[in-house]
Amino acid sequence: MIWLTWRQFRVQVITGAALLVLVLAAVLISWGEVSGLASSSGYAGCAGTACAAAAETFLDALQETASRLVYVGTIAALFLVPALVGVFWGAPTVARELESGTYRMIFSQSVSRGRWLLAKLGLGAAAVVAGVGLLSLLLTRWAHLIDQAAGNRITPLIFPGRGLVPVGYAAAGFVIGVTLGLVLRRTVVAMAVTLMVVAGLQVAAPLVVRPWLAQPISTAAALNVDDLDGIGMNVETGEMHLRVQSSINGAWVLQNTVLGADGKSFVGPADLTKCGPRAGFETCQEWLKSQNLQVRMTYVPGAKFWTVQWREFGLLVALTTLLSLLALWWIRRKLV
Amino acid sequence: MTSALRTEQLTKRYGRRTALDRCTLDVPAGHVVGLVGPNGAGKSTLLQLACGLLDPTAGRIETLGERPASGSPRVGFVAQDTPVYGGLTVAEHLRLGAHLNPSWDATLAERRIAQVGLDPAQRAGKLSGGQRAQLALTVAAAKRPELLLLDEPVAALDPLARRTFLQGLMELTAESGMSVIMSSHLVADLERVCDHMIVLVGSRVQIAGDVDEMLAGHHRLVGPRRPVGEGSGWDVIEESHTDVQSTLVVRSTAPIDDPSWQVNRLDLEDIVLAYMAGAAGGAGRERVLEGQR
Numbered sequence: 246m247i248w249l250t251w252r253q254f255r256v257q258v259i260t261g262a263a264l265l266v267l268v269l270a271a272v273l274i275s276w277g278e279v280s281g282l283a284s285s286s287g288y289a290g291c292a293g294t295a296c297a298a299a300a301e302t303f304l305d306a307l308q309e310t311a312s313r314l315v316y317v318g319t320i321a322a323l324f325l326v327p328a329l330v331g332v333f334w335g336a337p338t339v340a341r342e343l344e345s346g347t348y349r350m351i352f353s354q355s356v357s358r359g360r361w362l363l364a365k366l367g368l369g370a371a372a373v374v375a376g377v378g379l380l381s382l383l384l385t386r387w388a389h390l391i392d393q394a395a396g397n398r399i400t401p402l403i404f405p406g407r408g409l410v411p412v413g414y415a416a417a418g419f420v421i422g423v424t425l426g427l428v429l430r431r432t433v434v435a436m437a438v439t440l441m442v443v444a445g446l447q448v449a450a451p452l453v454v455r456p457w458l459a460q461p462i463s464t465a466a467a468l469n470v471d472d473l474d475g476i477g478m479n480v481e482t483g484e485m486h487l488r489v490q491s492s493i494n495g496a497w498v499l500q501n502t503v504l505g506a507d508g509k510s511f512v513g514p515a516d517l518t519k520c521g522p523r524a525g526f527e528t529c530q531e532w533l534k535s536q537n538l539q540v541r542m543t544y545v546p547g548a549k550f551w552t553v554q555w556r557e558f559g560l561l562v563a564l565t566t567l568l569s570l571l572a573l574w575w576i577r578r579k580l581v
Numbered sequence: 582m583t584s585a586l587r588t589e590q591l592t593k594r595y596g597r598r599t600a601l602d603r604c605t606l607d608v609p610a611g612h613v614v615g616l617v618g619p620n621g622a623g624k625s626t627l628l629q630l631a632c633g634l635l636d637p638t639a640g641r642i643e644t645l646g647e648r649p650a651s652g653s654p655r656v657g658f659v660a661q662d663t664p665v666y667g668g669l670t671v672a673e674h675l676r677l678g679a680h681l682n683p684s685w686d687a688t689l690a691e692r693r694i695a696q697v698g699l700d701p702a703q704r705a706g707k708l709s710g711g712q713r714a715q716l717a718l719t720v721a722a723a724k725r726p727e728l729l730l731l732d733e734p735v736a737a738l739d740p741l742a743r744r745t746f747l748q749g750l751m752e753l754t755a756e757s758g759m760s761v762i763m764s765s766h767l768v769a770d771l772e773r774v775c776d777h778m779i780v781l782v783g784s785r786v787q788i789a790g791d792v793d794e795m796l797a798g799h800h801r802l803v804g805p806r807r808p809v810g811e812g813s814g815w816d817v818i819e820e821s822h823t824d825v826q827s828t829l830v831v832r833s834t835a836p837i838d839d840p841s842w843q844v845n846r847l848d849l850e851d852i853v854l855a856y857m858a859g860a861a862g863g864a865g866r867e868r869v870l871e872g873q874r
Contacts, residue, residue: 248680252673253666346664350717352651353632353658354681355724360652 246356246364254365257334258372265376268322272387275312282306283390300394307391316391319384323377323406327418328443330373335422336435338365339576343430358576366423366569370416377415381408396495399550401451404497408554413561418443420568427572427580450557458556459545461499468503468538470530480521483514487533489540495547506537583646585610585728585760586631591640593626600626602784603640608762608777610645610728613754615771615792616764617853618781624764625661627781628732631762632658645727654684657726661733663717667706671699674720682724690723697749711742715749722753731763735770747774768850780853782860788832792849799852802829802842819855830855 251258283289288296288303307313339362342348352358385407392398398407405414421442426435468489478485487503505511515521520529545553586608593601601623608614616624629635630642633649633656642648645655665674671694679685694701697715699708705716714734721729731750735743751774754761762779765771771778779789788795799818806827815833822828830847831837837844847855 246681249677252669252677345667346660346662347666349629349634349658349660350664350666350720351681352634353656353660353721354678355652355654355683356681357650357652 246360247368249351250364250368254334254338254369254372261330261334261372261376265380268319268380269383271315272319272383275310275315276387278310278312279307279387279390282310282312288394289390300396303390303394316388319380319388320402320406323381323384323411324447326377326380326411327414327447328440329418330377330415331418331422331439331443332436334369334373335419336426336439337432338369338423338426339572340426340430340432340435343427344432358580359573362423362427362573362576366420366572369419369423370565370569373415373419374412378412381406381411396547399495399497399545399547399553401455401497404455404550404553405447405450408551409558410554410561413558413565414447417446417561417565417568420565420572421446424568424572424575427575454560455553455557456499456545458560459497459549459553461497461543461545463500463541463543465504465539465541468533468540470533472540473533476520476529478513478515478521480517483517483521485511485513485515485520487511487538489542491542491544493542493544493546496544497547498542498544500541500543502541504539504541508539511536511538583610584608584643585612585614585645586762587641587643587646588627588630589641591627591630591642592638593623593630593635594638599784601630604781604786606779606786606789608760608779608789610760611758612760612777613751613775614760614762614777614779615768615775616762616779616781617768617771618764618766619857620766622781623784624766624781625732628658628730628762628764629660632656632730634658634660654682654724655727657721657724657729659714659717659721659729659731659734662737663710663714663734665705665708665713665716665720668704670702670704671708671716672701674705674716675701675723678720678723684725686723686725689725690719693719693722693749693753697745709742710737711739711746714738714742714746718746718749718753722757725757726759728760728762731761733764733766735765743770750774768853772849778849778853780856782857785860787856787860795852796847796849798834799830799832799847799855800837801845801847801851802831802837803827803845804842818852819859830859 280289283303286299286303286306288299291299307316342351351361388407392403392407397403405411422435422439425439425442426432429435429438472490473487474490475488476485477488489501489503491498491501503511516532518524519532584607586606588604588606591601591604592599604627616627618624626635630637631644631649633651633653647653649656669677675687675690675694678690679687697712699712699716705713708716718731718734735746738746747770750761763771763775776792777790778792778795780787804827806822806825814835815831815837817829817831819830820827830851
C-alpha cells in the first residue's frame with residue numbers, strides 16, 4: 246500500500262519538494278544578509294532604550310534588500326500553501342480514483358477501503374507536515390530578529406506564517422481536499438470547493454477564531470490628546486473621527502476606539518468655533534481635552550504569541566483528525 | 582459444498598429506481614456461470630453487491646458463505662470497462678497486485694502477461710481495449726481468488742480479442758478450479774465458456790440453472806392456432822400467434838407428447854431471448870389474450 250501510494254503521489258511530492266528547496270535556498274542565502282544588517286544597525290544585542298531606534302534603522306536598512314523579497318515572498322507562500330496542498334495534493338487523491346473507476350479495481354484487491362484511505366491520508370499528511378514544518382521552522386528562526394524589531398509577529402499578516410500553525414493549516418488543507426474529493430467524487434469540483442473552503446478558513450481564522458482563542462484584553466483609559474494619530478472631520482456637520490496610535494508594542498490590536506463621555510463611540514459633533522478650518526489646531530486640542538474622551542483598546546499582547554499558536558494548532562489538529570475520521574467512516578459506509 | 586453465490590430476496594435501490602428486485606439465487610461453486618440480460622437489467626449491480634462494492638437495500642447476499650466485503654482475498658472482481666491506472670505500466674500493475682495481495686501468484690501473472698503478448702514496460706493508458714481487459718483479468722486472477730466476478734469484460738472488445746480473452750479465461754479456470762461469474766448482454770459470448778446460466782431481466786431473475794438442463798428442459802412448440810390453456814404441465818415463456826399458427830417457447834421437464842405440437846429443440850440464445858421477450862411483453866401479452874376471447 247505504501248508503495249502504491251508513493252507511486253501515485255510521487256509527481257506531486259517531487260514538485261512540492263522542488264518548490265520547497267527553492268524557497269529554503271532563498272531563505273538560507275539571505276540569512277547572512279539579515280544577520281549582517283542586524284549587527285551593523287546595532288539591533289542585534291542592543292539593550293534598553295537604544296533598541297527602539299536600532300530596530301527602526303534595521304528595518305529601514307532591510308527595505309532595499311533582496312531579503313525583503315524573501316520576507317514578503319515567504320509570507321505570501323505560507324498563505325498559499327494550505328490551499329495549494331488541498332487543491333493539488335488532497336482533492337485529486339480520491340476523486341481521481343472515483344472518477345476514473347479505478348477504485349473498483351483497487352477495492353477488489355485484498356486491502357480494505359479503510360486501510361487504503363488511511364495509507365493515502367497518513368503518507369500525504371506526513372509529507373505535508375515534514376515539508377511545511379521544515380519551512381516554518383527555518384523561517385521562524387530566520388525572521389526572528391525582523392519580527393522582534395517590527396513587533397508584529399502576532400498580527401494576522403505574520404502569525405499564520407510562523408511557528409506551528411502553518412503545519413496545522415497545511416495538514417488541514419490536505420485533509421479538507423481528500424474529504425471533499427471523496428464526498429463530491431469529481432476532481433475539478435473538489436478542487437474548486439477545496440480552494441473556497443480553505444480560503445474561507447483562512448479568512449475566518451483572524452476574524453472569528455483567533456480572537457476567541459486569544460482572549461484579548463480590553464482596557465479603557467482617558468484619551469491623551471497628544472496620542473492622536475489623526476482627526477477626520479466633516480466641516481459642514483462637525484462630525485468627527487479620531488484615530489489613536491496604539492501605545493502597546495508588539496500587540497495585535499483588534500479594536501481601538503475613542504469613546505465619548507456617554508460611553509458610545511465618539512463621532513462629534515465638534516464645536517466648529519473651536520475645531521475646524523477657522524480655528525487653530527491648538528484650540529481644537531483644548532476643546533477635545535474638555536470632552537472627557539476615553540480610549541477603549543482591545544488587544545492581544547505579543548507575549549501571548551506561543552499560547553495562541555498552540556491553541557490554534559490544537560484546533561487545526563482536531564479539525565484534521567475529525568475530517569480524517571469522517572473520511573474513513575464515509576469510505577466504509579457511504580461510498581457507492 | 583458451499584455456494585459460490587447465494588442471495589435471498591436481494592434488493593438494491595438507487596434512490597427511487599430499483600436496480601435489483603427480490604432476487605433469490607443459489608449458484609454452486611466450481612462452475613463458470615454466465616449472467617445474462619439486457620442492458621440495465623441489474624447485472625452490474627448484482628456483481629458489485631457480490632464483491633462488496635455496494636451494500637444491499639434489503640435481503641441477504643453471501644459469497645463463498647460469507648457476507649461480501651471489499652478487500653476480501655477470496656473474491657476477485659474485474660469491473661465494467663476494465664479500469665486500470667493509465668499512468669502505471671503493465672509491470673507496475675503486477676507490482677501493485679503483489680503488494681496488495683498476500684496470496685499473489687507472481688509466476689502466473691508473469692506467464693499470462695507474456696502469453697497475451699503485453700509489454701511490461703508499456704503504460705496501461707496506451708493499451709488497446711483488449712489488452713487492458715487482459716491486464717485487468719491477469720491482476721484479478723493472479724490474486725488467486727476462489728471466486729472471480731467479471732462484469733462485461735468483453736463488451737468493448739472486437740471479435741478476435743473476445744475470443745482470445747475467453748480462451749484465456751477458460752485456461753485459467755481449467756487450471757485453478759476457481760468459480761467464475763461473468764456477465765454479458767450477449768449469449769454468444771457466454772455460451773462457449775459457461776456451464777451455468779442466470780438470466781436477469783428487468784431487475785428480476787427469470788431463470789437460473791445448469792446449461793445442459795436448461796437446453797433439455799426448453800422446447801419450441803409449433804402447431805395450429807389455439808389459446809394457451811392452463812395446466813398443460815409446462816410453463817409458457819413466450820408465445821406468438823399468426824392467423825393459423827401458434828408458436829410457444831415452454832419449459833417442461835417432462836417430454837412433450839401432445840402430437841398436435843411439433844416440438845423443436847432450442848439453443849441457449851433462443852431460450853435467453855424468449856425469457857427477455859417474455860419478461861418485456863408480460864403485461865402486453867395478457868391484453869392480447871383478452872382481446873381474442
